[in-house]
Amino acid sequence: MDARSLRAPESLLFEVSRRGRRGFDVPPLDVPQESGQALDARYTRQDIDGFPELSEVDVVRHYTRLSRLNYAIDLGLYPLGSCTMKYNPKVNERVARLPGFADAHPQLAESMVQGCLRLMHSLERALCAICGMDRFTLQPAAGAQGEQTGILMVRAYHQERGDARRVVLIPDSAHGTNPASAHLAGYRVEQVASNERGCVDLGALRRRVGPDVAVLMLTNPNTLGVFEGEIEEVARALHDKGALLYMDGANLNAFVGQARPGDMGVDVHHLNLHKTFSTPHGGGGPGSGPVGVKRSLEPFLPVPTVEREGERLRFQHDRPKSVGKIRSFHGNFGMFVRAYAFILAHGPEGLKRMSETAVLNANYLRKRLEGTYHLPYDSPSLHEVVFSDKNLEETGVRTLDVAKRLMDYGFHPPTIYFPLIVRGALMIEPTETESRQELDAFVEAMLAIDAEARRDPELVQKAPHTTPIRRLDETAAARTPVLRWRGDAAGS
Amino acid sequence: MAAHRYLPLSDAEREDMLRAIGLASAGDLFASIPERLRLRGALDVPGPLAEMDLVAEMAARAGENLLPDPRAQFLGAGAYRHFAPSVVDHLISRTEFYSSYTPYQPEISQGTLQAVFEYQTLICQLTGLDLSNASMYEGASTLAEGILMAERASPSGRVVLSDRLHPEYVQVVRTHLANMGIAIESFGHGKDGAADSAAARQALERKASSLVVQHPNFFGCLEEIEALAAVARQAGTTLIVVMTEPLALGLLKPPGEQGADIVLGEGQGFGVPLSYGGPYLGFLAARQSFLRQMPGRIVGEARDVDGRRGYVLTLSTREQHIRREKATSNICTNEGLCALTAAIFMAALGKSGIMELARHNRAKAAYARQRLAEARGCSIPYAAPFFNEFVVRLPVPAETAVQRLAERGLACGVPLSRYLPDPAQQRDLLVCVTEVNPRGEIDRLADELGRLA
Secondary structure, three states, X not given: OHHHOOOOOOOOHHHHXXXXXXXXXXXXXXXXXXXXXXXXXXXXXXXXXXXXXXXHHHHHHHHHHHHOOEOOXXXXXXXXXXXXXXXXXHHHHHHHOOHXXXXXXXXXXXXXXXXXXXXXXXXXXXXXXXXXXXXXXOOOOOHHHHHHHHHHHHHHHHHHOOOOOOEEEEEOOOOOXXXXXXXXXXXXXXXXXXXXXXXXXXXXXXXXXXXXXXXXXXXOOOOOXXXXXXXXXXXXXXXXXXXXEEEEEOOHHHOOOOOOHHHOOOOEEEEOOOOOOOOOOXXXXXXXXXXXXXXXXXXXXXXOEEEEEOOXXXXXXXXXXXXXXXXXXXXXXXHHHHHHHHHHHHHHHHHHHHHHHHHHHHHHHHHHHOOOOEOOOOOOOOOOEEEEOHHHHHHOOOHHHHHHHHHHOOXXXXXXXXXXXOOOEEEEOOOOOOOHHHHHHHHHHHHHHHHHHHHOHHHHHOOOOOOOOOXXXXXXXXXXXXXXXXOOOOOO | OOOOOOOXXXXXXXXXXXXXXXXXXXXXXXXXXXXXXXXXXXXXXXXXXXXXXXXXXXXXXXHOOOOOOHHHEOOOOOOOOOOOOHHHHHHHOOHHHHOOOOOOXXXXXXXXXXXXXXXXXXHHHHHOOOEEOOOEOOHHHHHHXXXXXXXXXXXXXXXXXXXXXXXXXXXXHHHHHOOOOOEXXXXXXXXXXXXXXXXXXXXXXXXXXXEEEEOOOOOOEOOOHHHHHHHHHHHOOEEXXXXXXXXXXXXXXXXXXXXXXXXXXXXXXXXXXXXXXXXXXXXEEEOHHHHHHOOOOOEEEEEEOOOOEEEEEOOHHHOHHHHHHHOOOOOOOOOHHHXXXXXXXXXXXXXXXXXXXXXXXXXXXXXXXXXXXXXXXXXXXXXXXXXXXXXXXXXXXXXXHHHHHHOOOOEOOEEHHHOOOOHHHOOEEEEEOOOOOOHXXXXXHHHHHHOOO
């Protein structure tokens, strides 16, 4: 009976499989079977060892059951800091599946896909307006690939001036993708310390910037949810020494319609369509990481760009200074459709209200929790707020325990143990698509967990108690990795 | 400002919450942004649109595309047209899958984690290798990651590519490797269109970390993987086999069993919509020895405190959030939902379906190739065996043919001249035939191409 309970573990596809079942019929062949020129057997396989054999019903039940083991934004608040888990409008899924878009092959002649090119052109223009930049490339598949593209452009910019320079500066509060992307562009990474407000230490930066520094990668608002108030001075300090300012736009949701990176001295930045512009995260992707640049970096944009020629749009491949192609074809086009639909649904006033509400919700949570949970930095918050487990020290309850206990209250936990500059960090980003009731319920759960930690710490330390599966031994999983199904001992 | 349908807070609630946090107006929420940086005017973007108008607007834009009937398209070259069973889109449309995040909290993400574990297993079974990660962005950048992985395992500063690799893949590899101190060289092919293993042997006389071949190659020709693996093995080089059409694995011997060390490529052909080039997914499989060098997320089996089987993201000490600039890759978000799409497609077709569909594709392509070989003025320049794609040499420049046949409602193929400047290939057209092309359209293609002479 276990298999019918809502919490039961689901067997693997391979365990459900039974020899001889089928879930798909290939239509009858309408051409003659091959005779003389059939493919030589030395090229072909006769079996796919272990591959599942399932009926259509088996497949549907298997994945439907699996789906029920997941939390999702449509079930409630998903307050992962710096991930911007907002509601994914259903109409976006509908329009991305319009046959004119979904069935368009990337090798079709430009004259047949003017609708696709026009959509890309419109999205680029909208992003330029929102960010105050001169051009965008839509090609990068996700934020990290956007970073890599941006830093490659920075390198090409410096190279054209005779010296690629050696160092990329990155604050200690940054996402791990920043240093990893800088490394892939051939740079040495140097960390810049944060000051007591959690922002870049301008004095230290001024002392460090020299002719060897190519760029500073700055997340704004930073991973504490704090606006880098000295960003113009930061830009000036860099520009004075010929270096550039890269902005990680993962947190752009904080100020859409309120301020623009292009007005802050930013030379190049990426943003995440799967954050600010609500394309679904899909359990880990796809994303999309467009990169905006100022005129000075335009020659280095990846090929091709979309250009207008009278009434027609066309791809421009002939760009001699381009960094090249960062991936195949034109980017995650399906995400462009959704993001553009999201912009159209909001309009200028709606986008402004979006960021305003996101910041209001974060500050409301902050206000209601700051008496109970420790707030390591009291700088004003924008779209997210970072607490720590310091106030729980004497209870023995840690951030991880609070996170796990939240699941028993029906919430996905916040981002934990990040940013690294906060010990035991709980990074909470509610986004704008939450109701007052949902925020209040989350606050009540957080307050209840604090009370439990003081009354019965073990209850919290052993959480979760109500999930389909309880705490998993991740250390053992990494020590003796089992990364694929291999059948039972008999080798079924 | 009027309420918006995606924003639940009422005006009264907003006022109340502002009061609760001690602010007089919503504008004060942004007091930490210096005044001179605050945007005064409205953003220059279109909208807002009511949902009904939004659907109409987007439908109008989609309608600007003038797509030929799918049955009359013969395009491949990196993206493949296949019929996806209805269950695929139905199941990936479950909100628990598409509106969840990367599974950082395993207790409430077992659906995604188990599906990825199964995906990894399916990819291993098809490729004949030990390991698969949870997906990469798409085929071309996955190749760049594969080359970097081989270089980390055995540094040499040199990689040797087949000259029959998809030209976009080569372009992307050049971009990614530009500053990594790895020289890119290539080796040639034989008259029959397949890689020349003697040329590969010669190219490997100097040490290289990897030898890269595409199978079937960019011209649709099958490669002699065993011979190339022997060459690579002798030189102590990692053999990377790139596949742009995953369905070929339903017909072809698993490259892992033929001696390939890494098999990677584009997974779009497994039920992922064409969607004008993305989102797709890169698959990456390798031998056990590459375990610590793999880029990207990997899911592993684990036990919970009650001894129950479950799944977790594992081996994360390879990844950027722990290792930062020393990570095996910068990838964070991958193509989770596309990997799920591919997994459901594989499960729905199953062992018999995937093998039969692959054979069906081959039979249709063989028929088409025969018909085109007989068309007036047309010839087949490469004799090597093929799967569902091949080159036909036309009596006129291939771009001309594409334009002329477009007027007849046919997307006849991809001119090689789009990628290769070689004037000898001006008349070469890459044609792909799948289950979605009925015999009647194949015959019409042959007839129309035969009229060009």
